[in-house]
Amino acid sequence: MTAVVCARELVKKYNGFTAVRGINFVVRPGECFGFLGPNGAGKTTTIKMIHCFIPVTAGTLEVLGYDVGSHPREIKARLGVVSQEDNLDPELTVEENLLLYAGYFDIPRGEAVKRVRELLAFAGLEEKAGVEVEHLSGGMKRRLAIARALVNKPQLLILDEPTTGLDPEARHMIWEKMRQLKAAGVTLLLTTHYLEEAAQLCDRLVIMDRGIILEEGPPEELVRRHVGREVLELAPVDGEAVEILAKVDGGVLAHQIIGRTLYLYTGNGRDTWQQVQGLTGRFSHMRLRPATLEDVFLKLTGRSLD
């Protein structure tokens, strides 16, 4: 099967600032592919090039087999885009928003009405069909935005920070909808700076920072490869974290020091814990917990995601 998105040495510059610095990635059919990284990593810029909103500076970018520079209409006809900022038509009702959007894709009226009915059911907005968008909650608006992006039955659905700003319940509702879409065979591409979101939804992801891709792979594999199973967080009361480092061995795969806290990435948390307990000196903070994607990011960049 051919790639849904294929980027080679992709570069984007804005007025001298390089937002994306020569990245390579492939999105395969039917998978959920994620861009994880902090704000300013270049995720949204990459997304905007994929949906043909901004031109590519250098490199090649193909979406659904078409070049983004020469065939934007063909690509956009087959994509769904849920942008970070709400861009629904606030004066119109839920149903009117969907019907109007179907018109941009030249979907015949009868077919559009049928699809809108299905999408209202999918988004759980049947009872809100006649309500103006400005009266909806944030979670409902996001569900409507997703429904709207599906009106052309896209082969690829792009979601830019789909749950940013939502409360936990609304977030889980969006995740459930995304899992339904994945099960239905829609290729999903999302950006997020929530590691839990990436871990829950993505089959594969890239970790981006400052315009480059630091790592690529399935979330659990990235965790295992870089930070093992568990993380022991230690903050010594006296002395420097680095001094402890010299005294532990065995099982520690890697470490990171941020401020006064030492993060020990270990394949065997219990062993490391016992080893540290045998040390002299007191700790103001000592905690053993499962390793996450955030630790991978921390280890790769020395910074946290937020």
Added chain:
Amino acid sequence: MDISYRAWKVFWRNFVVFRKTWLTNIMFNFLEPLLYLAAMGYGMGYYIPAIEGMSYLQFLAPGLIASSAMWATCSECTYDSFVRMKFQKTYHAIVATPVSLDEVVVGEMLFGTFKSVLYGTVILLVIFLLGLVQSPAALLVPPVLVLCGFVFAELGMMWTGLVPKIDTFSYFFTLIITPMFLFAGVFFPLDAMPVIVRQLAWLIPLYHVVELVRSLVLGQLSPGLLVHAAWLVVFIAIFFYPPLYLLRRRLTG
């Protein structure tokens, strides 16, 4: 340039929204030219014996058709377009579909043109009811309002592509639109002005609109009207590309 029939979809989008909100939006905009007509036409006109052999009210009324058309289009393609672009992100939503950004801009200008035709025609009807329309040639006013609308839609969208924030539109209105409103022949004929002023008037789009509308309403037909119309077409051609370029630069540069 990347423009197809899809520009009409953008027009349609604005029209659908307009249909829902016109009652609240439209009333006050109609009131203003009528206030001018009452205050200046009846009120001040009482002290003005005659202009070019007609009452001041008769002279002023067709000019107000032109000026209210201009104001309607200009506020649509500045404040309203800016709100859609910047706050509602409507352009971003539309260009994620097969519609291009150029088509969005053209669609916005088409809708601005519609505003000119709508507002100008309603004022024309009011003037007709007041018995101030002298000729069936006035039926040609709406096509003139199309030209008028497109010129000012282009000028407005250029500013929408340029201004850093919504307050900056006041420069456009204070420095360009208000002077046109006051000095393009709506309130007094330019014939008595110095030659240089009369020559400069040819560079002012509203002047040509006023000349055309007034002549049609009064039934003063002459081949010279075609020259005015041709000027408007030239303005439209000259100012067609700049808004496309400026908005592309603004949103995707």
